[in-house]
Amino acid sequence: MMRKITILSAALLLVAIAITGSAAAAPLDFTSERVIHASGSGNVIGTPDRAQVSLAVETENIDVKSAQQENAARMTQVIDALVASGIPKDALKTTGYNIYPVYDDIKPLEGGASGQKVHSYRVTNTLTVTLHDVSRTGEVIDIAVANGINSASSIQFMLSDEQAQVLRTEALKKAVARARADADTVASALGVRITGVRDVDISGGYMPVLYENYMLEGAAPKAAATPIQPGDVTVTASISVTYLIR
Numbered sequence: 001m002m003r004k005i006t007i008l009s010a011a012l013l014l015v016a017i018a019i020t021g022s023a024a025a026a027p028l029d030f031t032s033e034r035v036i037h038a039s040g041s042g043n044v045i046g047t048p049d050r051a052q053v054s055l056a057v058e059t060e061n062i063d064v065k066s067a068q069q070e071n072a073a074r075m076t077q078v079i080d081a082l083v084a085s086g087i088p089k090d091a092l093k094t095t096g097y098n099i100y101p102v103y104d105d106i107k108p109l110e111g112g113a114s115g116q117k118v119h120s121y122r123v124t125n126t127l128t129v130t131l132h133d134v135s136r137t138g139e140v141i142d143i144a145v146a147n148g149i150n151s152a153s154s155i156q157f158m159l160s161d162e163q164a165q166v167l168r169t170e171a172l173k174k175a176v177a178r179a180r181a182d183a184d185t186v187a188s189a190l191g192v193r194i195t196g197v198r199d200v201d202i203s204g205g206y207m208p209v210l211y212e213n214y215m216l217e218g219a220a221p222k223a224a225a226t227p228i229q230p231g232d233v234t235v236t237a238s239i240s241v242t243y244l245i246r
Helices: 002-028 064-084 134-146 161-190
Strands: 035-046 050-061 092-106 115-131 151-158 194-203 209-212 233-245
Touching: 035 161, 050 064, 050 092, 050 134, 064 092, 064 115, 064 134, 115 134, 134 151, 161 194, 161 233
Parallel strands: none
Antiparallel strands: 035 233, 050 115, 050 151, 092 115, 151 209, 194 233
16 A cells, blocks of 8 residues: 555656646747847948057167166157157056067088077067047157157057947947848738847947058158048947747
């Protein structure tokens, strides 16, 4: 008798587990829903209102300490000149500092091994200047060159967070409108109507306008200002929407 009760209890427990599992899985079953998937993208062109200019002082000397001291003096002069021109000190940031040996190749003697010998030491100090007025980009380059900068790596034209958000909002509206237009067209052709939205995925952004390894030749304190054209930035937004239909 006890064995029958035990078997009956076990069977009831398995049934209860099966019912519970079915109830838990039910909300995840979307097979009964009728949907249309649509995607759209929007592009908005804007004018950059931020610029970052990367400039460097390179010095070389057989004595590493002398190369360091000369580099420090020239970079200090550059920073002082930029601050004196009205660039805030917190807009200047050291973004790189390197010391490395420059080698001379040694020709091997007959039957001997080749090798390298340190010829000098090169010091590179990179300064990045962030500008809220992009029209001063060429002026900043000229001031820096006149005061000791002798190497340049890049100029980036970007959007401020506020400007980027405004343009992204416009791009998203365009993306939504295009996705909905496609979904409406399909729904009409199928003889159904859209009743709601099940889910939405959003992506997109923008790439800064980048100039790398631009030339410094010809820049001088009394020469015409270096012309720098920032170009335009395109902000994109993409969405993928699942619409419910009936």
